[in-house]
Amino acid sequence: MRASSADTSAERNAFSLGNLADAGSYHEPLLIDPLDNEALMSGLQRMILIRVVEEKIGDMVSQGVVKCPCHLVIGQEAPAVGVAGYVRKGDRVFGAHRSHGHFLALGGSPHGLLAEVQGKDTGVSRGMGGSMHLIDIPNGLFGTVPIVGATIPIAVGAGIAAKMDGNGDMAVSFFGDGATEEGAFHESMNLASTMKAPVLFVCENNFFSSHLHINLRQPDSSVCRYAEAHRVGWARADGNDLAAVRTATKEAVEAIRAGEGPRFLELVTYRWRGHVGHREDEDVGVKRKDDLAAWKLRDPISRLAVSLEANGALDRQQLKRFWTEAHTVVEEAWAEASHDQYPPAKALLSRVYSGTMARKR
Amino acid sequence: MRASSADTSAERNAFSLGNLADAGSYHEPLLIDPLDNEALMSGLQRMILIRVVEEKIGDMVSQGVVKCPCHLVIGQEAPAVGVAGYVRKGDRVFGAHRSHGHFLALGGSPHGLLAEVQGKDTGVSRGMGGSMHLIDIPNGLFGTVPIVGATIPIAVGAGIAAKMDGNGDMAVSFFGDGATEEGAFHESMNLASTMKAPVLFVCENNFFSSHLHINLRQPDSSVCRYAEAHRVGWARADGNDLAAVRTATKEAVEAIRAGEGPRFLELVTYRWRGHVGHREDEDVGVKRKDDLAAWKLRDPISRLAVSLEANGALDRQQLKRFWTEAHTVVEEAWAEASHDQYPPAKALLSRVYSGTMARKR
Amino acid sequence: MKQTPVTTGYGAAIRDGFEYLLQNHPSVFTIGQGLWSPWYVGNSMTDLDSQFGRERVIDTPVSELGCTGAALGAALCGYRPIVIHPRVDFMLLAVDQIVTQAAKWRSMFGGQVCAPITVRAIINRGGEQGAQHSQSLQSWFAHIPGLRVVMPSTPTDARDLLIASVLSDDPVLYLDDRWLYGLEEELPPIEERNLAQEGPRLTRTGQDLTLVGCSYSAHLCREAAARLSANGIECDVIDIRVLNPLDSTLMIKSAKKTGRVLAVDGDWRSCGMAAEVIASISEAVDPRVMRAAPRRVTLPDAPAPTSSPLERSYYPTVDYIVQRALALVGAQQETFE
Amino acid sequence: MKQTPVTTGYGAAIRDGFEYLLQNHPSVFTIGQGLWSPWYVGNSMTDLDSQFGRERVIDTPVSELGCTGAALGAALCGYRPIVIHPRVDFMLLAVDQIVTQAAKWRSMFGGQVCAPITVRAIINRGGEQGAQHSQSLQSWFAHIPGLRVVMPSTPTDARDLLIASVLSDDPVLYLDDRWLYGLEEELPPIEERNLAQEGPRLTRTGQDLTLVGCSYSAHLCREAAARLSANGIECDVIDIRVLNPLDSTLMIKSAKKTGRVLAVDGDWRSCGMAAEVIASISEAVDPRVMRAAPRRVTLPDAPAPTSSPLERSYYPTVDYIVQRALALVGAQQETFE
Ligand SMILES: Cc1ncc(C[n+]2csc(CCOP(=O)(O)OP(=O)(O)O)c2C)c(N)n1
Ligand SMILES: Cc1ncc(C[n+]2csc(CCOP(=O)(O)OP(=O)(O)O)c2C)c(N)n1
Ligand SMILES: [Mg+2]
Numbered sequence A, B: 001m002r003a004s005s006a007d008t009s010a011e012r013n014a015f016s017l018g019n020l021a022d023a024g025s026y027h028e029p030l031l032i033d034p035l036d037n038e039a040l041m042s043g044l045q046r047m048i049l050i051r052v053v054e055e056k057i058g059d060m061v062s063q064g065v066v067k068c069p070c071h072l073v074i075g076q077e078a079p080a081v082g083v084a085g086y087v088r089k090g091d092r093v094f095g096a097h098r099s100h101g102h103f104l105a106l107g108g109s110p111h112g113l114l115a116e117v118q119g120k121d122t123g124v125s126r127g128m129g130g131s132m133h134l135i136d137i138p139n140g141l142f143g144t145v146p147i148v149g150a151t152i153p154i155a156v157g158a159g160i161a162a163k164m165d166g167n168g169d170m171a172v173s174f175f176g177d178g179a180t181e182e183g184a185f186h187e188s189m190n191l192a193s194t195m196k197a198p199v200l201f202v203c204e205n206n207f208f209s210s211h212l213h214i215n216l217r218q219p220d221s222s223v224c225r226y227a228e229a230h231r232v233g234w235a236r237a238d239g240n241d242l243a244a245v246r247t248a249t250k251e252a253v254e255a256i257r258a259g260e261g262p263r264f265l266e267l268v269t270y271r272w273r274g275h276v277g278h279r280e281d282e283d284v285g286v287k288r289k290d291d292l293a294a295w296k297l298r299d300p301i302s303r304l305a306v307s308l309e310a311n312g313a314l315d316r317q318q319l320k321r322f323w324t325e326a327h328t329v330v331e332e333a334w335a336e337a338s339h340d341q342y343p344p345a346k347a348l349l350s351r352v353y354s355g356t357m358a359r360k361r
Numbered sequence C, D: 001m002k003q004t005p006v007t008t009g010y011g012a013a014i015r016d017g018f019e020y021l022l023q024n025h026p027s028v029f030t031i032g033q034g035l036w037s038p039w040y041v042g043n044s045m046t047d048l049d050s051q052f053g054r055e056r057v058i059d060t061p062v063s064e065l066g067c068t069g070a071a072l073g074a075a076l077c078g079y080r081p082i083v084i085h086p087r088v089d090f091m092l093l094a095v096d097q098i099v100t101q102a103a104k105w106r107s108m109f110g111g112q113v114c115a116p117i118t119v120r121a122i123i124n125r126g127g128e129q130g131a132q133h134s135q136s137l138q139s140w141f142a143h144i145p146g147l148r149v150v151m152p153s154t155p156t157d158a159r160d161l162l163i164a165s166v167l168s169d170d171p172v173l174y175l176d177d178r179w180l181y182g183l184e185e186e187l188p189p190i191e192e193r194n195l196a197q198e199g200p201r202l203t204r205t206g207q208d209l210t211l212v213g214c215s216y217s218a219h220l221c222r223e224a225a226a227r228l229s230a231n232g233i234e235c236d237v238i239d240i241r242v243l244n245p246l247d248s249t250l251m252i253k254s255a256k257k258t259g260r261v262l263a264v265d266g267d268w269r270s271c272g273m274a275a276e277v278i279a280s281i282s283e284a285v286d287p288r289v290m291r292a293a294p295r296r297v298t299l300p301d302a303p304a305p306t307s308s309p310l311e312r313s314y315y316p317t318v319d320y321i322v323q324r325a326l327a328l329v330g331a332q333q334e335t336f337e
């Protein structure tokens, strides 16, 4: 049983992103199972809502009205929506710094989000969290926080809890490619794998951690190799293809609910805005600019819309209505949130401990 | 490029320990290249020295003379000695809590170690470290500490330093299978891999972390799969076979010095004593007791001696002399250390900062 | 027929607390390193795994950060996990989950979630273990809003404050010290207490000097007070018990009475618990009432040594406290240069 | 012809320090997140990568623990690395390497090695970032023997103390605060200083009150002192600069003179730097000399909020310090219940 890496070099290819990483590929219409039409239609609507909310927030950031740091998810709407389609009551979902999409995909209220980014008492975190700390227990969102990797072990614990509950529920952990560089990620994968915890790990690989491309941070661009190492069943899919995301999620979730332990999804995607804030080009060099133009042709929304139209499930008018409706919802929610109150002064100290006030200074 | 773990299931076998994990295997004589006879003879001598030192320490622990926690390496002498054979001046080696063997294999003085475990000023760490904190800069041992995993990133930094120095030197990181569960291990592997740092990672997989078998802590028993994930070239060998350890080390070190970046060795072995202290059976259950009896037949020392005898390189007399000499050296060193002084009272405060005294209380 | 009282040691009392919790509260489980070992955490959890099953008494990989985070996750889902770190030093790898996550989730999400996680870490020092196996660092955690910090100094408290910690809806750091495991006492029946109502306790009264400490230092203070009493010096002794949030009422009251304070702590000095005691008192007591400047007894400014002679001089002792107390009581004549 | 003085901002002064170090000391390199980004660490490291090469200005994966450990490893091998954490909060993942490793290796190995690593972390609070992006925690690190802790409050100090930190043979935590980046001053020529000789500095003198603070709080103290002076109250202002090991000589001397102390700190209160200031002074000053009980101004006992109205009330301000100082100076008549 002496062995070495020379013996395994062949299948290292399975861990390359191949043309999934090629901005010029994947522009043709999606492969759609007509049985999935209904779900895809509502997914399309949800993605449009996310896009419109994000654009609104981006505008408000650029105008200086929203001041908390916002990490926009424009261009990456499909993973959240695709996975949310298989989240049921009793499941617990966790996100990170770029989680507006996760919140909305699970059914979160645009008003709650727009109030939160304004720091209003009516926000989903009662104005105590801002963009980076969202929660929505009724819809299964158990928390998103901006310490990279921090919610991954927390999600594993939620999985352990689900297993103890014994209802077939699962935990879902959304994170980025950057998070796979945190030790917490690996400790979590090993723990979930060893304990067979019902956890769906979803890595949205958008190639970037802030300004740095994955090729400058890791020796290979697909992160599924970590799942393989931790013996967590994995699948990789085009993260801009809602149908593909749904298929991969469905298989993974079925295995998880059947008690097979955790599963890992790598969804390859791309963000259109800068790491933080509203601008497109805040971060980096020319290469990214070229890529971005090509990735825009891989827009998860328009590609799905075109495919559904080709399919006969959608017509132009309807699509237009989706956009108009989203705009109306968002503008109304924004207006309402703008008039809401800030948290009362006592909120600072009354929310620290259960049942008691913390000390002033 | 949609892909999933189903595609890679075949080569998961490469990451099984197979009969290397079978206590009943590997009792036959070693395969020895006669060209390696000389090195193996001196390796044998070094392993005997380690064994005798460890037995002495074990006795002194059992008598209550040595009080600091000692993690004995009896049964696991080959990895340290095999790897040390390829360490040259300029290389930097780091160990962990079970590092008496690393210290002695690199040429450390038995007196220095025996004085240190007694807390004497003449100890290798001047009586400030005890068994778990050893250092021997002249011989290339840059530090061993008992926080599991802690020296792994430190060794990567030493590798980065060696690369900057540009002399073809390397860093060596010794750690156990338990340490691969620490996030620090994974962060270090990724960093070394990305930066192509000249680091030899040596995992002595003895199946146990304290009382817990690897099968209760990880989903698979061979840890090379982590090296594969981090794209670090790896090899696995019988860690109780000095010849095999040497071969694997030689290949790895050549690649490292050639500028190919880090390498990873998994050396499969077994400890004979409890996790800490002198007893054999302090930890665990029946299974381990049975295994231990079988593993004793895979004794790295006697198996090598038998093989070298068969080879004609060693005769009974010489072997006996090795043991006697080791005993003499160790007894003399012990006696000397016993008469040495403890550190002066001021050592507590004078060694905290460079050039200044710390405050009393 | 007279019954001889049954006494229980500190470690066994902790085990009683675990047993009570696991028996009476299905939401409780415990996770950490060494829980399936006969010796890892002393006698404080012996055989809990066979008694309650390995699904509720979970031994783990060597992954402090991951396991602490997992406990927090379960806590957010209605469980009351106790995560075990056999040494404070190992727990430091999990600081993010304790300090930046658990302590903040409630406030950060507007009070909509609670994280009833108990982190139990053991102070396990001495025995020539050295710098990386001897830290206590209660001062660090007592610095963090949102994290309750509990340090029992008696077997009864060890049991009852463990139970109160686990039943608290807030994250709690519970620190026990192996040097206290030798203490024995007769335990009263278990009573579930509200941790928010627990705080420092006056365990002895006197007019001459206020001794304040927590955990093993509280024990040392009690011993020192007994010795000082034999010398005609009577002390108030305050066992802090709950370090954060700190209720300083009792120590302020005592300082006003005695005019003299000696704060003893087994942690380092700078920005330490002893500094907090002195600052809290100094802020609140009219200086004219003080009969002497308050003083601290802490570790010296050095990592823990291994060598036994150095180790003996490193940790505060009853002797040393008595000596410092005597100096303090004679200190009206002390000259300040 | 009169020259207009050239002033340099705090961030640019830090960059000057880096430039000086990288230019004059081949053993210096820097590693951390954001070093190849135009904006990640403000203007404090702009273009260093193109100036000195990406082998010496290393951007990294998101691996705080691993990268800090790597810097320590290089430090043990003769280099003088500066590891960058763009926020204190992220650095907490690396606490083991800073506190249990770097701070202890020298003593633990009998003084045979030194670990000249500088950990630079940035306090980057406000802006509605909230609880996990706003911690400063200097009190934690000032608690650790073996770790020097430096917090410059002026551009000159930002540059020169960075240089002194990196040239020190001991591990140093260097904390700069983005709120100071707006400060500008004319910089004197660079002089390499011995960090062991640096300590608190009296930046203003007065008879009525001692104000003590570090970093941004020292700046607030200076501003408050100017305002108080306009009200006829003259303050000693002490900028702590080096928090650990702390030399309390100056603050003790000042307290003896003024009899009144206000300790201001941008960290939490309990076991915090302000507690240390008060404890150090209270221990050393005859209480009869004090004209009032010393007081602290710190953060309230809560994680940082996001919402702007709450954020405004969360951080100490010049106004608040002035108000507390006025109360303190009038405090001879204050009644202690
Ligand atoms: C522990 C920690 N380190 C660093 C950061 C700074 N940071 C915030 S987001 C981010 C990028 C993470 O990249 P990725 O996980 O791929 O998510 P993405 O932004 O691409 O969605 C970084 C480095 C942080 N918030 N927390
Ligand atoms: C961070 C940390 N966690 C836990 C421990 C307790 N501990 C000491 S040695 C050890 C076992 C490590 O196992 P392994 O790495 O396989 O080394 P081995 O003892 O088998 O040589 C453990 C868990 C520690 N010292 N440090
Ligand atoms: Mg990313």
Ligand SMILES: [Mg+2]
Pocket: B176, B177, B178, B204, B205, B206, B207, B208, B209, B210
């Ligand atoms: Mg092992």
